[in-house]
């Protein structure tokens with residue numbers, strides 16, 4: 093290897109440090125500006141892609157330039173040294189910048205909650221499965237959640253009702269980390285997942301641990317269309333929780349049996365009716381053995397005659413003392429199934445209490461009006 | 470020169486045609502994915518660079534890019550033009566096709582409902598798992614038709630390599646045509662490309678069929 097070659101490698105390494113440094117500073121800057129959040133950058137997997145694919149490319153080119161240019165022309169023809177150096181420089185900048193970026197992107201995807209403050213610990217109700225306090229969330233100027241606090245105890249079924257746009261879905265999405273809160277505290281089983289430090293929300297580093305505590309059933313099912321029903325259920329326990337495949341299969345089959353879906357185990361979601369799809373998405377969530385299950389309007393994407401089968405499943409779960417939070421527009425159902433009803437409007441919890449109280453004889457004007465509107469429809 | 474002679478002679482270049490074709494596919498598809506994901510990067514600078522890359526490579530003729538990649542290093546840095554032109558040709562084809570593949574791939578990514586990401590996230594899938602288990606298979610299924618289109622075009626575009634006198638099938642054909650003042654080599658080339666594309670169409674059709682076991 094010629095000395096110049098060594099120098100080039102040196103330059104590349106140096107540049108990698110510089111680019112790494114620049115990105116590091118950039119990220120710190122974002123932190124200071126409070127731009128860096130847990131935002132799930134879903135549309136691109138830049139980091140992973142690059143690590144996997146670009147590095148071999150980069151090595152290939154490196155090898156090629158070294159083998160071809162350096163040995164033949166470059167060594168014989170000193171005049172082209174500038175060109176060669178530039179090639180290495182550019183490669184160094186490009187390749188290493190990208191690789192370092194990939195690393196950074198992975199590491200800094202969430203802000204780290206080192207340890208929750210004592211103040212926060214006191215606020216959290218350690219007996220509750222879910223404990224939410226003083227959550228604030230804005231989309232731009234739209235202040236969607238204004239100081240929401242509530243908790244859900246083990247075995248409790250809580251219904252959340254309220255007019256359209258009142259922030260019910262946003263609340264569930266914040267609890268399930270699909271949206272980041274601006275400030276407030278979210279705790280599961282007394283362990284703090286999101287806390288507020290200096291007026292800014294910070295999330296625990298082990299969010300995936302928390303994700304195993306809850307399940308979410310979406311309005312539009314969101315089943316994986318390329319997997320069979322059984323694979324939809326089994327994949328997460330097997331590949332995320334690393335559980336034994338046969339054991340999971342047995343459990344899942346038992347669940348399907350219970351839900352009257354066993355005959356559909358090998359069907360694809362597109363071959364099922366809406367009601368069946370929603371039931372599958374419920375059992376998919378159950379397969380992860382969550383402690384608490386969130387439902388966001390589980391029946392509103394369904395034809396009226398299909399809602400019954402889904403509601404029946406939820407009632408069955410309620411009878412089994414599954415802890416659940418249900419956002420719904422089915423007032424009759426909410427009244428029957430829930431232990432507690434939360435009425436939300438314009439980002440505030442207006443009223444919270446026993447379903448008979450809230451539906452039967454509420455003293456609150458706003459609630460009265462909402463239920464009246466609802467009954468008139 | 471008899472027809473048989475012409476065919477045999479041109480077939481000798483077929484290996485090189487196939488080399489361009491397969492190597493370009495091999496490199497351009499992953500590179501396209503990278504460019505597409507860079508384009509969607511949250512870093513403004515990187516996404517701007519990726520955008521510029523796509524716009525330039527799609528906005529200039531492949532022929533020009535071939536010439537630039539093959540002879541550019543000589544004019545810019547004084548490297549002598551290497552005798553084996555396969556590498557510059559494949560590089561030119563790869564960077565060109567990567568820009569097309571990037572756009573196709575991005576359209577596929579954009580068409581994915583955000584609910585798929587969210588469902589995976591709530592179930593605890595890592596970003597890697599989400600990408601490779603949930604998103605990529607569905608994206609591939611979605612983009613397969615447009616990918617087939619692009620691959621068919623690639624087969625025909627391999628003939629562009631004659632601009633840098635790379636001895637693939639069409640270049641040889643053109644040389645024969647010139648020396649014999651005959652039109653026959655072009656007809657032979659046409660048949661070759663047609664058969665090649667029929668093959669591509671058949672294979673891609675099979676793949677598409679295999680992947681369409683579910684409705685989107």
Ligand SMILES: Nc1ncnc2c1ncn2[C@@H]1O[C@H](COP(=O)(O)OP(=O)(O)OP(=O)(O)O)[C@@H](O)[C@H]1O
Pocket residue numbers: 231234236254255256257258259260261262263
């Ligand atoms: N991703 C987003 N970006 C910007 N604004 C949003 C976003 N998601 C929700 N909003 C806004 O937040 C407000 C509350 O929306 P949300 O979906 O939580 O209401 P909701 O109570 O679930 O209503 P519905 O009963 O119709 O489902 C709305 O004004 C909505 O426009």
Ligand SMILES: [Mg+2]
Pocket residue numbers: 260261262389
């Ligand atoms: Mg909603």
